[in-house]
Amino acid sequence: MKAHSSSTILLGLWTAFVLLFLFAPLFLVAVFSFNDSSISVFPIRAFTLRWYESLAANEAFRTALANSLIVAGATVVFATLLGMAAGVGVHRYVPRLRTALRSGASLPMMVPHLILGIALLGFYNLVAIDLSLTTVIMGHSVVAFPYVFLIVSARLVGFDPSLEEAARDLGASTARIFWEITLPLLAPAILTAALISFTLSFDEVVVTFFTTGTDNTLPMVIWSMLRVGITPEINAIATLTVVVSCAMAGVAEVIIRRSRLTAAKKGE
Amino acid sequence: MAARKTRQIAAATAFLGPPSLWIGALFILPMATMALLSFWRVVDYNIVADWTLANYERLARPLYLGIFWRTIKIALLVTVICALVGYPVAYFLARKTKRFQLILLVLVILPLWTSYLVRTYAWMLILGTNGAVNQALQGLGLTDTPVSWLLYSDFAVTLALVHIYVPFFILPLYAVLEKLDPRLLEAAKDLGGGRWRTFLHVTLPLSLPGVATGCLFVFIPSMGAFVTPELLGGARSIMIGSVVAQQFGVAYDYPLGSAMSLTILAIILVAATLFLRAGRPAGTAP
Amino acid sequence: MSETLDLNLLLPAGMSRRQAMRALAATMSTAALPGTALAQADRTLNYFTWSSWGERPFLDQAKAKVNLDLKPTFYSSSDEMMAKLRGGGTKLYDLIVPVQNYVPLAVRANLLEPLDPAKMTHRKDLFPEFQNYPQWTVDGKLYGVPFVWGANAIAYNRKVTGDIDSMDALFDPKWKGRIALRDEPEDSLGLAALKLGIKEPYKMDEKALQEVKKLLISQKPLLRAYWKNIADVQNMIASGEVVVAWTMLAVIEPLKKAGIDAGWVWPREGAIGWSEAISAVKGTKKLALVEEYANFTLSPEHGEMMARYLGYAPASKASVDRLEPELVKSLGIDPKAVNRLTFKDNPPNRSRWNDIWNEVKAA
Structure with missing residues (x-):
């Protein structure tokens, strides 16, 4: 152990402070969600689970949760399949355009969700597509697509093409090569992409706001509760969504970062 | 050989066709629709394909110019604060800690994946008249009456946007800083540059691409922010995102809203060019 | 940009193919296609x-x-x-x-x-x-x-403001930062017109509109918010952030239930009526x-x-x-009182009203 310099200690303290800044508000919401009081102010009175119980009994919440799971699940399927196909296709068939296409495919990431949402609304309107959960799923798949594409592409960059070529020389069909070689190699990237797509969709507010019909997802329930009257049930829903997102993203992140860091250390 | 070529094309189509169609139909077409709409107009709740520049002329009124200008100011302020707050964190994570690197990194990034609606709402609890901050101030006897400018103000919007987007700044900067060659930094130190000088003359310039990307990642969503100003801005802090949303959700003026959206995209494009040019490492060709 | 947008960072490794497929299958199984909500009962x-x-x-x-x-x-x-x-x-x-x-x-x-x-x-x-x-x-x-019919008028926190009978309360520096109006041109321009003694607010000409605008802009420093939703204003009164507000009657009963001594008055300058x-x-x-x-x-x-x-x-x-x-x-509830109300109507220059209202809000 070498002694830390004062600048390192200062930087460490600053980092701790920023982390506190990032988490304290979320923590506060969680604390209030267990507080036995109908208003979200200090002092904390007593521990209770009643806000969660009243949520469980709340039909609007249960429906919205089911809708959110359906939308996120479908988004995972569409975004992952399409993003993966695009990643593999670009890598294999138009490698020279890879950089350009990567920038192109990340375009939807460069457009604020608000603008994506209203553009979709205007489009659905003009071509007379009725708003429903299906239109929400279509929108979410556009939001998630670039993430999947970039994750898959990045994985393929380090991928040795001689494996596929060897298989082809041995007479394996394209489909067989894909199933037996490409897909297994991509599996970890696909899993990450799926988790990230799920989280993106599960938390999405603005695109949903403009493209949903009469069905609500969880963030829409939070949004309308914020406007129809703040009850501690919001704290409970908020806490639940944060826990779900953190769990999903946390698993993905820990796996990735650990592998990256070990790879980096090995390389040194 | 020809058969193989055909097979290649068929396979390429199988892989690239569906995603191209999907993104074409649900991203390119909607954006094109928006561009078209911005040149049309609304008569008695009907969108009429009547080519006009009237929507853009309306944008040039002091009313909307003012809102655009204040949005740009807030977005830039948020970007600068994120850079000041986030740089030391990224630096610490990338260069100063090995033992806690993984856990700290994950902790910084996790909030990025949590709902920004929830994070915005959290600030309502903190900054409201009976919120945590006012309770603390009153409890400490620093003020008798609740401080009212905390919530529904530029302050609230800026603070919450910084909170929401600072991980977006840290992440790309961290990626750049982590890849810096330690030997370069050692060499600079050996040449007699102090810690500060090494940072200022070597690390900082080399990290500029990361700073630029981070700034862009913060500036873009701040420029299009809608949920946060809507919930925390109140009457005094209107941002253009709310006005756009209003054209679609309330005023039924899709053409004006589309013209505003295209203008936002143009501002983003200009900002992206400027940021990325400023962030080009010294010595690289333009 | 894509070089520094380093999503390589997101890549996991060290997971077996079977593990990955199982996880993927689990995720996908939640993705049943959404049935368009067919009304089961026809009612x-x-x-x-x-x-x-x-x-x-x-x-x-x-x-x-x-x-x-x-x-x-x-x-x-x-x-x-x-x-x-x-x-x-x-x-x-x-x-x-x-x-x-x-x-x-x-x-x-x-x-x-x-x-x-x-x-x-x-x-x-x-x-x-x-x-x-x-x-x-x-x-x-x-x-x-x-x-149903009703009026949009003034709700107030009696404990703080005492009894109120005039729109002056909405323009009183005493309640600086604790006043709320509605984010809607018909209501807010309408009440300002009534305050200025304009008899037919929904037929205002440009000159009258400018006066109304001036009045509302001069009031802005006193305002806490332009509320958008009845719940917003109810929350603001309940939490004490607002003590005088232009709103509908529906806020009063919930406020009373929450223990607030909420008052409600059609001010003597007039109030805005509606039917639904x-x-x-x-x-x-x-x-x-x-x-x-x-x-x-x-x-x-x-x-x-x-x-x-x-x-x-x-x-x-x-x-x-x-x-x-x-x-x-x-x-x-006195249908005779209907005569005291100015019922909502469509101004002939509606888009001017919207512009003026946006200018007030942006001022």
Whole structure:
């Protein structure tokens, strides 16, 4: 152990402070969600689970949760399949355009969700597509697509093409090569992409706001509760969504970062 | 050989066709629709394909110019604060800690994946008249009456946007800083540059691409922010995102809203060019 | 940009193929395709409405008395109602609750379906003033019969402000930072016009509009917020952030229940009136059910429940007859008082109104 310099200690303290800044508000919401009081102010009175119980009994919440799971699940399927196909296709068939296409495919990431949402609304309107959960799923798949594409592409960059070529020389069909070689190699990237797509969709507010019909997802329930009257049930829903997102993203992140860091250390 | 070529094309189509169609139909077409709409107009709740520049002329009124200008100011302020707050964190994570690197990194990034609606709402609890901050101030006897400018103000919007987007700044900067060659930094130190000088003359310039990307990642969503100003801005802090949303959700003026959206995209494009040019490492060709 | 946007960072490794596939399969299995919500029972109505009319007691009563399942979605301004209907809402909703002055606009935009007057059997129980209220009939066709009327006026926290009888309170520096107006041109420009003594606010010319604008801009430093939704203003009064607000009556009962000494007054300068009715959305496949519910909202029992629960004035005399005289008095349910109200109307220069309002807000 070498002694830390004062600048390192200062930087460490600053980092701790920023982390506190990032988490304290979320923590506060969680604390209030267990507080036995109908208003979200200090002092904390007593521990209770009643806000969660009243949520469980709340039909609007249960429906919205089911809708959110359906939308996120479908988004995972569409975004992952399409993003993966695009990643593999670009890598294999138009490698020279890879950089350009990567920038192109990340375009939807460069457009604020608000603008994506209203553009979709205007489009659905003009071509007379009725708003429903299906239109929400279509929108979410556009939001998630670039993430999947970039994750898959990045994985393929380090991928040795001689494996596929060897298989082809041995007479394996394209489909067989894909199933037996490409897909297994991509599996970890696909899993990450799926988790990230799920989280993106599960938390999405603005695109949903403009493209949903009469069905609500969880963030829409939070949004309308914020406007129809703040009850501690919001704290409970908020806490639940944060826990779900953190769990999903946390698993993905820990796996990735650990592998990256070990790879980096090995390389040194 | 020809058969193989055909097979290649068929396979390429199988892989690239569906995603191209999907993104074409649900991203390119909607954006094109928006561009078209911005040149049309609304008569008695009907969108009429009547080519006009009237929507853009309306944008040039002091009313909307003012809102655009204040949005740009807030977005830039948020970007600068994120850079000041986030740089030391990224630096610490990338260069100063090995033992806690993984856990700290994950902790910084996790909030990025949590709902920004929830994070915005959290600030309502903190900054409201009976919120945590006012309770603390009153409890400490620093003020008798609740401080009212905390919530529904530029302050609230800026603070919450910084909170929401600072991980977006840290992440790309961290990626750049982590890849810096330690030997370069050692060499600079050996040449007699102090810690500060090494940072200022070597690390900082080399990290500029990361700073630029981070700034862009913060500036873009701040420029299009809608949920946060809507919930925390109140009457005094209107941002253009709310006005756009209003054209679609309330005023039924899709053409004006589309013209505003295209203008936002143009501002983003200009900002992206400027940021990325400023962030080009010294010595690289333009 | 894509070089520094380093999503390589996201890549996991060290997971076996089988693990990965299992996880993927688990994720995918949750992705059943969404069935378009087919109405199982044929008596479900998609109800696009103000939050008050979608509250539990109204839904429960509809279920219990006329066996209708109302599925509410809310709007918080007339413009929002129009925009959402026009933006695809006609495919989503069966019935709405417009304010009277938006009926001709909605009819012109082809958003409403006329109702069969013969089915409005409770219409005869209404106060005569409301049986043929203007604007609900367009080109000889009936688009609604109002079940409720009311005023937008001043709510205040009596404990803080004492009794109030004038709009001066909304412009009083004493309540700086604790005043709220509504984020809606008809209400806010309208009340400012009344304050300036303008007799017919909805016929203001440009000069009058400029005066109104000046007044409202001068008031801005005193304001806490322009509220958008009735819940916003209710929260602000309940939390003490606001002590005087221009709002609807519906905030008062919940505030009293929350222990706030909430007062309500039509200021002597005047107040803004409105009536609301059930209207059928263009193309609804359930017109008969909508008519059934529209008629039910005119019934004595619906009006009575509404008056007791929200304190709103029923248009039905038969409903009012069921209420205790003291309650009637305290609610100010006096159809004669209708004359003291300035009813919402469509300004001929509506887009000017919107511009002026936006200029006030941005000032």
